[in-house]
Amino acid sequence: MERAYSYRFYPTPEQESLLRRTLGCVRLVYNKALHERTQGWYERQERISYNQTSSMLTEWKKQEDLSFLSEVSSVPLQQSLRHLQTAFTNFFDGRAKYPSFKKKRNGGNAEFTKSAFKFKDGQIYLAKCSEPLAIRWSRQLPFGVEPSTVTVRFHPSGRWHISIRFDDPTIKPLPAIDKAIGLDCGISSLIITSDGEKVSNPRHLKKHLKKLRQAQKNLSRKEKGSKNREKARIKVAKIHAKITDCRQDHLHKLSSRLVRENQTIVVEDLAVKNMVKNHKLAQAISDASWGELTRQLAYKCRWYGRNYIEIERWFPSSKRCSSCGYIADKLPLNIREWSCTCGATHDRDINASKNILAAGLAVSVCGATVRPEQSKSVKAGAKSPLGKKQKPKS
Numbered sequence: 001m002e003r004a005y006s007y008r009f010y011p012t013p014e015q016e017s018l019l020r021r022t023l024g025c026v027r028l029v030y031n032k033a034l035h036e037r038t039q040g041w042y043e044r045q046e047r048i049s050y051n052q053t054s055s056m057l058t059e060w061k062k063q064e065d066l067s068f069l070s071e072v073s074s075v076p077l078q079q080s081l082r083h084l085q086t087a088f089t090n091f092f093d094g095r096a097k098y099p100s101f102k103k104k105r106n107g108g109n110a111e112f113t114k115s116a117f118k119f120k121d122g123q124i125y126l127a128k129c130s131e132p133l134a135i136r137w138s139r140q141l142p143f144g145v146e147p148s149t150v151t152v153r154f155h156p157s158g159r160w161h162i163s164i165r166f167d168d169p170t171i172k173p174l175p176a177i178d179k180a181i182g183l184d185c186g187i188s189s190l191i192i193t194s195d196g197e198k199v200s201n202p203r204h205l206k207k208h209l210k211k212l213r214q215a216q217k218n219l220s221r222k223e224k225g226s227k228n229r230e231k232a233r234i235k236v237a238k239i240h241a242k243i244t245d246c247r248q249d250h251l252h253k254l255s256s257r258l259v260r261e262n263q264t265i266v267v268e269d270l271a272v273k274n275m276v277k278n279h280k281l282a283q284a285i286s287d288a289s290w291g292e293l294t295r296q297l298a299y300k301c302r303w304y305g306r307n308y309i310e311i312e313r314w315f316p317s318s319k320r321c322s323s324c325g326y327i328a329d330k331l332p333l334n335i336r337e338w339s340c341t342c343g344a345t346h347d348r349d350i351n352a353s354k355n356i357l358a359a360g361l362a363v364s365v366c367g368a369t370v371r372p373e374q375s376k377s378v379k380a381g382a383k384s385p386l387g388k389k390q391k392p393k394s
Helices: 013-044 050-062 062-073 074-092 204-221 227-262 282-287 290-304 346-364
Strands: 002-009 108-113 115-119 124-125 149-155 159-168 178-187 190-193 197-200 262-267 307-311 337-339 345-347
Touching: 002 149, 013 050, 013 062, 013 074, 013 108, 050 062, 050 307, 074 108, 115 190, 124 149, 178 227, 178 346, 190 346, 204 227, 227 290, 262 290, 262 346, 290 307, 307 346, 345 346
Parallel strands: 178 262, 262 307
Antiparallel strands: 002 159, 108 149, 115 124, 149 159, 178 190, 190 197, 337 345
């Protein structure tokens, strides 16, 4: 299994100068290639490929005003073109939006393959750097592994991180257990299990929102281009980084516990992008990070030999009685408990998680969708199998 460890490191002034120039060159090459591909389509109806942009990069290095591109390692520049090709592939397949230009204020990253770094005596030497990076090894790499790629990231708050990717032979399936669980995602409670457990939502953004608003107000009052504005921007970025770190830490601990304690995990395929269009709930839904939680559950189940099942979003998990199967006509969000005609009284969320578990087990056994009459209907909201065309003109 491939995995990556992320570490914080503290570059020397010489290393930081080189890395900042590398990130700037990577951003420039990516943006120029994106511009050429966009203009090529609008002006000549021509789709420019990765090989063509690679040839353009060679010509750009020969230009006098772009000669500085040769002062940094060529590998991150080439990798940025590959990332752009991946972005276009995802766009044409309907998995992502049209690629956007990279901005300096968002930090940046540069990927180094094996030919552009050296791993020796537990230290990382990047291309054109004579000294190893001062990495804070919060955990050691498994014995005997060789990194395949390393990615250097610069956060807007001023932190440097390095992500080391390698093939981990230590990942092995956990002992099988006879337990299955259904999960229903919520806002007041982050998840509700079919066992009746409710995991509270820590609401990390809400905890820091007052401090964040004050920092953003201070930033808006500073003169653009001034040093005080840059200081205020870094303060805002540090608060955002704190929120992100707290959220990631909680989600990783929660997902690891669920995978460790259950053999089968069933969740609902939620359309989070559509749900955040509700402006009254958008902030709370984004803060809960349901998509990140399900992503972590998916790959951790794959790592440790667990069963991960997603049921389609059209399944009426809340309106269906888990005792008799009766489906209520309407069930507004403000109704948290309801009684069925069979006499059973349900907690809305626990009832939904029980139905999700039952539906997931049925899908795993029968190999069919929960609602075959609607699951493949574009009218019901399914994506069209056809890919997207070029970006429409604005």
